[in-house]
Amino acid sequence: MKARSKRLVLIGVIIVAFGAAVMLVLNAFQENLVFFHTPTEVKAREVAYDRQIRIGGLVEKGTFKREEETTTVTFNVTDGESSILVSYTGILPDLFREGQGIVAEGKLLTSGVFVASHVFAKHDETYMPPEAAEALKRAEEKAEATVQQATTKPTIVEKGE
Amino acid sequence: MGIAEFLHMGGHGFYIWGSYGTALFLVIVEVFFVSKRRKKAKEELEQMEAEFSRVDNQGING
Amino acid sequence: MSATRRIHWMKYASASNFYPLANRLVPLFMGLAIALAVIGLYIGFFVAPVDYQQGNSYRIMFLHVPAAWMSMFIYLLLAMYAIISLVWRVKMADIMAYSLAPTGAMFTFIALLTGALWGRPTWGTYWIWDARLTSELLLLFLYLGYMGLYSAIPDRQRASRAASFLAIVGVVNVPIIYFSVVWWNTLHQGSSFSVSEGASMTSDMLSALLLMAFACWAYTIAVVLRRAQAVILERKKVALWASQISKNKEA
Structure with missing residues (x-):
């Protein structure tokens, strides 16, 4: 016992x-366990330049550009507060699109441009059929439009893909 | 929806069927080896019991 | 049957109750597992709609999530049996812990593999060293370490103690896996299913997921009971052999 x-x-x-x-x-x-840094962290704490790091955030709407006759693309990654210009050459994952959460792996140049060697799409934990997503999007746009009307700040509402 | 289209899974067939196929294979393999293990143990135990009781009886007789 | 041998059998009193019970439970749970999996997969593939972002590849979830749940549940169960075996020296607890390990390892492997195959089309990579993936890989090594340690030490009692000890210490990893997506930034998304907030998916998707999870449970019960039966017989064999040798020596 x-x-x-x-x-x-x-x-x-x-x-x-x-x-x-x-x-x-x-x-x-x-x-060291931090898998990625947010753009605000990168800007505020001056994360080491020319060192392999990861940044994460949303692809800012309306900033995605493809360079002529190359596979190089540029876009802004934002966390709502600050954003960082990312340049990437290569194949993007299927889920990559504007407004999508992504993680980019690469180096921050002294010019402030983040040159990515890999781009990963981060998907959220919500699953729904396309029709539901469409309805949700319309509702959000409607809500956004009302907010914009209220604050009298007219901007062009982005049309989806 | 045709079978080919179903198997294609909108281009994700390899990933989906790769996942489910491997899992099914592993489950079948596990079930097979576990039942084999029990069967073997049962047979060997029965054999041993028979052998020992034979030896015991001989010992008593002798 | 001689008296000495009968005394030996008494050591397996709980095992001898367990054995016939398992005989009845195994086919029951195996049948249940097959039925649940068939219904779950039917709903998962024919009723549940495609996802607005991932298309069809999200259907890997119906296997990936239950496998990942099982990998953690089985480990907790294994650790619990390991504690009972170490503290109270209950032989049946050791047999259960030992029998759970291979199935737990298999579910961990399935979770990792299906995760890789799901990650490629969605994230753009098979593997990444984020906190969730790394801690789940560590879980696989813990299972393999338990099984390896158990079989590496020839003396069964010492093997059982060493392996149980490893299993108990390793239990710290389970909450790390579960909360990794909350505690750290990970590429892996958060949980789609929580008791407090409900599930962030359609009811078809949810029922397919839960049916598959129950199928995995039923499968685990059936296969682990079967393995435990095999282990009981194997150990009885060793005990019988030992008793016969000692008797021969006396004679």
């Missing part, structure tokens, strides 16, 4: 101690 509860306590102590150790390590490495 005594030996049994001793073992139970011992195992409990080991789990708690090990768990605490892991949490401490994870906390200490928080910086």
Whole structure:
């Protein structure tokens, strides 16, 4: 009986101690565990130039451009506060589109342009049929239009793809 | 919807059928080896029991 | 049957109750697994609509998500049995932990593989070292480590203790997998299904997902009980052999 509860306590102590150790390590490495930086972080903290980093955010609407006769594309990645110009040569993932969340891997040049070597599309956890998405989009546009009318800031409403 | 179209899955056929195919294969393999393992253990145990009871009986007789 | 051997059998008292019960449960749960999977896949492929962004590739979810859930549930169950086995020295608990490991490893592998095959068309890569993917890979190594350690040590009791210990320590990884998408920026999206907020998908998609999850549970119960039966017989064999040798020595 005594030996049994001793073992139970011992195992409990080991789990708690090990768990605490892991949490401490994870906390200490928080910086390195960050999978991508947001444009605001890049601008504010002046993330190292010419080093391989990842940035993540939404592809800003209306900024996507394809260079003539090349596979190079440029677009802005935004987190709502600041945005960064990204240049990328290569094949884009299927889910890449304006307004989509993406993660770009590459280097930040001193000019402020982010040259990406890989672009990954980050998809959200929502799944719905196209008709529902279409309806939702219309509703959002309607809401946006009302807000714009209210603030009397007329802008051209983007037409979807 | 035709069968070819269904298998094509709008260009994602490889990924979808690759996923489901591998999983089905693994499940079948696991079921096969687990039942084989039990069958083998059962047969060997029965054989051993028969063998030992024979030895025991001989020992008593002798 | 001699008295010594009967005493030996008594050690497997709980196992001898378990064995006939498992015999009845295995076909029941295997049948259930097949039925649930057939209905789930029918809904998943013929009733559920295409996704507005991913088209058809999201249908991998009906396999990927249940497999990932199982990989974590089975590990928790394994660790729980490992604790019971270490603390209370219940033989059946050790047999259950041992029998859960290969199926858990298989589901972890399926989760990783289907994730890679889903990641390629959607994210644009098969693999990326983000927190979710890396911690799930670590889970596979924990399963393999448990099984490896168990079979590497010749003395079964010591093997069981060492492997159980590893399983218990490794349980820390499970919440890391689950919350990785909340704690850190990951390429992997957050959970589509939560108790508090419900599911962010249509009801067809959700029913296909849940049916597949239940099918995986039923399958796991059936196959793990079967494996446990095999292990009981194998251990009985070793015990019988040992008792016969000691008796021969006496004689």
